[in-house]
Amino acid sequence: MLQIGEVMKAWKKNIRQVIPYVPGEQPNCADMVKLNTNECPYPPAPGVIAAAKAFEPETLRLYPAFPENTNLVEALAKFYHLKKEQIFVGVGSDDVLANIFLTFFNSDKPILFPNISYSFYSVWADVYRIPYECPALDENFCIRPEDYKKENGGVIFPNPNAPTSIYMPLMQVEEIVAANPDVVVVIDEAYIDFGGQSALSLIDKYDNLLIVQTFSKSRAMAGARIGFAMGNAELIKAMNDVKYSINSYTLNAPSLAMGAAAVEDVEYFGETLAKIVNTREEAKRRLSALGFSFPDSKTNFLFATHKEVAAKEIFEYLKTKNIYVRYFSTPGIDNYLRITIGTDVEMERLYTALEEFLN
Amino acid sequence: MLQIGEVMKAWKKNIRQVIPYVPGEQPNCADMVKLNTNECPYPPAPGVIAAAKAFEPETLRLYPAFPENTNLVEALAKFYHLKKEQIFVGVGSDDVLANIFLTFFNSDKPILFPNISYSFYSVWADVYRIPYECPALDENFCIRPEDYKKENGGVIFPNPNAPTSIYMPLMQVEEIVAANPDVVVVIDEAYIDFGGQSALSLIDKYDNLLIVQTFSKSRAMAGARIGFAMGNAELIKAMNDVKYSINSYTLNAPSLAMGAAAVEDVEYFGETLAKIVNTREEAKRRLSALGFSFPDSKTNFLFATHKEVAAKEIFEYLKTKNIYVRYFSTPGIDNYLRITIGTDVEMERLYTALEEFLN
Numbered sequence: 172m173l174q175i176g177e178v179m180k181a182w183k184k185n186i187r188q189v190i191p192y193v194p195g196e197q198p199n200c201a202d203m204v205k206l207n208t209n210e211c212p213y214p215p216a217p218g219v220i221a222a223a224k225a226f227e228p229e230t231l232r233l234y235p236a237f238p239e240n241t242n243l244v245e246a247l248a249k250f251y252h253l254k255k256e257q258i259f260v261g262v263g264s265d266d267v268l269a270n271i272f273l274t275f276f277n278s279d280k281p282i283l284f285p286n287i288s289y290s291f292y293s294v295w296a297d298v299y300r301i302p303y304e305c306p307a308l309d310e311n312f313c314i315r316p317e318d319y320k321k322e323n324g325g326v327i328f329p330n331p332n333a334p335t336s337i338y339m340p341l342m343q344v345e346e347i348v349a350a351n352p353d354v355v356v357v358i359d360e361a362y363i364d365f366g367g368q369s370a371l372s373l374i375d376k377y378d379n380l381l382i383v384q385t386f387s388k389s390r391a392m393a394g395a396r397i398g399f400a401m402g403n404a405e406l407i408k409a410m411n412d413v414k415y416s417i418n419s420y421t422l423n424a425p426s427l428a429m430g431a432a433a434v435e436d437v438e439y440f441g442e443t444l445a446k447i448v449n450t451r452e453e454a455k456r457r458l459s460a461l462g463f464s465f466p467d468s469k470t471n472f473l474f475a476t477h478k479e480v481a482a483k484e485i486f487e488y489l490k491t492k493n494i495y496v497r498y499f500s501t502p503g504i505d506n507y508l509r510i511t512i513g514t515d516v517e518m519e520r521l522y523t524a525l526e527e528f529l530n
Numbered sequence: 531m532l533q534i535g536e537v538m539k540a541w542k543k544n545i546r547q548v549i550p551y552v553p554g555e556q557p558n559c560a561d562m563v564k565l566n567t568n569e570c571p572y573p574p575a576p577g578v579i580a581a582a583k584a585f586e587p588e589t590l591r592l593y594p595a596f597p598e599n600t601n602l603v604e605a606l607a608k609f610y611h612l613k614k615e616q617i618f619v620g621v622g623s624d625d626v627l628a629n630i631f632l633t634f635f636n637s638d639k640p641i642l643f644p645n646i647s648y649s650f651y652s653v654w655a656d657v658y659r660i661p662y663e664c665p666a667l668d669e670n671f672c673i674r675p676e677d678y679k680k681e682n683g684g685v686i687f688p689n690p691n692a693p694t695s696i697y698m699p700l701m702q703v704e705e706i707v708a709a710n711p712d713v714v715v716v717i718d719e720a721y722i723d724f725g726g727q728s729a730l731s732l733i734d735k736y737d738n739l740l741i742v743q744t745f746s747k748s749r750a751m752a753g754a755r756i757g758f759a760m761g762n763a764e765l766i767k768a769m770n771d772v773k774y775s776i777n778s779y780t781l782n783a784p785s786l787a788m789g790a791a792a793v794e795d796v797e798y799f800g801e802t803l804a805k806i807v808n809t810r811e812e813a814k815r816r817l818s819a820l821g822f823s824f825p826d827s828k829t830n831f832l833f834a835t836h837k838e839v840a841a842k843e844i845f846e847y848l849k850t851k852n853i854y855v856r857y858f859s860t861p862g863i864d865n866y867l868r869i870t871i872g873t874d875v876e877m878e879r880l881y882t883a884l885e886e887f888l889n
């Protein structure tokens with residue numbers, strides 16, 4: 172901040188000006204119920220715990236392996252029935268998505284993404300100076316495929332969308348992809364494992380389609396920072412070329428080992444997802460009974476509004492009970508709460524607190 | 531690659547074209563002597579091993595803490611007698627340096643770095659479309675401070691330089707910094723702990739000076755991916771603003787815990803450095819006796835040429851003995867080997883192999 176009488180130093184003029192993303196608060200107190208960042212309420216797979224215990228920290232003196240040559244990429248290729256050359260891995264899906272913006276969105280035409288969506292898209296576009304347009308969701312918070320049929324420099328949207336929790340059927344996703352053969356189309360599937368159908372089945376048909384997923388939600392490994400993209404080998408090679416131009420050793424040795432173990436434990440993955448989906452469906456019943464309404468979530472969170480009480484008031488009240496949910500002051504969604512699905516015990520604490528406050 | 535008769539698809543036209551960095555080979559065979567990537571031959575500090583064992587993988591379900599609020603930044607601040615606001619941490623010093631390029635090198639004027647230096651500088655400049663000029667080292671591979679007194683958009687150089695291993699006395703470093711008050715000046719001190727004097731003492735005097743260091747060499751943690759920058763709080767804030775615009779959770783939970791432990795173990799750090807420096811000085815004697823010459827290294831490697839035998843021949847021969855050193859085909863240094871200082875046992879195997887080949 173420039174003070175009166177102070178002359179701005181020349182070196183400050185070339186600092187890249189950004190509006191920094193403000194992440195959700197990360198409270199850390201005993202007895203809290205943390206339903207504000209869509210983390211998984213269950214621990215990572217037993218295989219991950221075993222891999223962590225088996226990791227030999229003495230080996231940290233050596234650089235990690237290149238991602239493309241690791242057990243992690245092999246495990247993902249096997250799980251998704253792909254070739255290794257069709258998979259890119261990065262330090263969380265944010266790293267993967269930012270790399271996609273830098274690699275593929277180099278047109279003078281604007282890229283397109285929904286006006287209510289993952290808030291990082293506009294931040295990346297700004298930092299990399301990519302023009303963008305944001306078609307509005309319809310009155311039910313749904314993406315309108317016809318909005319993505321205009322000339323553009325690329326298309327990206329989450330499916331299911333966040334924070335709305337709404338899943339777009341695969342047929343509509345394909346409608347958007349098919350309408351955009353001249354640009355790279357990215358489906359950000361951070362929440363797809365909780366009930367949607369992945370567009371992965373389309374990558375052989377559309378060579379300009381990228382699917383991005385993450386270990387932070389359904390695989391319970393937000394703390395490990397692992398995300399990945401899947402698409403045709405030419406897209407993946409372009410991403411690796413850019414990535415190796417910035418930081419050739421990205422995922423560290425523990426993440427590579429633990430990530431592979433997470434993918435290999437197919438049974439635990441299925442069980443965990445089933446538990447979260449069950450709790451979510453129960454949450455829909457319980458919160459409806461308390462006067463909330465919400466889109467039919469296919470994610471691990473509900474996007475809920477109350478018929479009488481303002482979202483911000485509920486948000487503040489819950490905090491006094493050590494229960495953290497996410498509130499956005501963004502116009503259009505400022506009467507909604509994003510509530511992560513926790514364990515059944517955590518959710519009971521939420522229902523009890525809400526009953527006390529609302530009744 | 532375009533085939534005859536094939537029409538280039540429109541989406542390919544907007545792919546960012548880069549010349550990817552080609553890292554050194556990462557062989558992995560039993561009984562090898564790996565002296566090719568300047569890793570530390572000793573394991574990380576006992577405190578790091580203990581932190582790894584104490585890490586609870588169950589906590590991976592949660593996002594990691596923000597770097598600025600972690601034990602890692604606190605430990606660095608204590609060790610270097612700085613405020614937390616003066617320290618930026620990233621996923622290896624490559625991540626830190628790339629972020630510096632993006633944050634500060636936004637002038638139309640060229641940035642300056644030596645023609646023989648860390649090969650990533652030109653790669654980052656290319657990927658972020660930053661103009662650059664590369665003043666030539668002198669005939670003894672030394673940086674000439676007067677070359678950095680012209681108009682420019684920023685200055686960066688390693689001290690000691692790589693792959694030359696040559697340390698520039700602090701007085702000359704300051705001469706360059708003092709000549710460039712209008713741009714950000716970055717000293718890349720990846721190897722400073724092996725015998726040089728850090729320019730950290732200058733950051734209070736020059737508010738446009740950034741010091742970058744890494745855990746990959748002197749702290750034996752290449753596999754953890756941790757690097758950091760130190761400078762005035764305004765520079766650090768600008769870096770964090772850009773970083774949070776790209777990936778707000780970067781260092782993963784295990785790295786944050788192990789990194790803090792590494793910094794806290796001051797005694798082990800000193801012992802390890804002393805061992806490497808002793809082995810390096812012995813290596814200078816032994817390799818001189820074998821007909822090699824090299825600049826007076828203040829790093830954990832020697833930049834060596836032989837009076838009779840071509841570097842490439844020696845490099846190829848050593849590979850047949852499972853001994854890996856680094857060879858660059860770059861004109862001007864294509865008769866040099868970069869030989870990392872290993873353990874005494876590893877170095878004896880190197881000397882023995884060289885004696886067999888050269889005598």
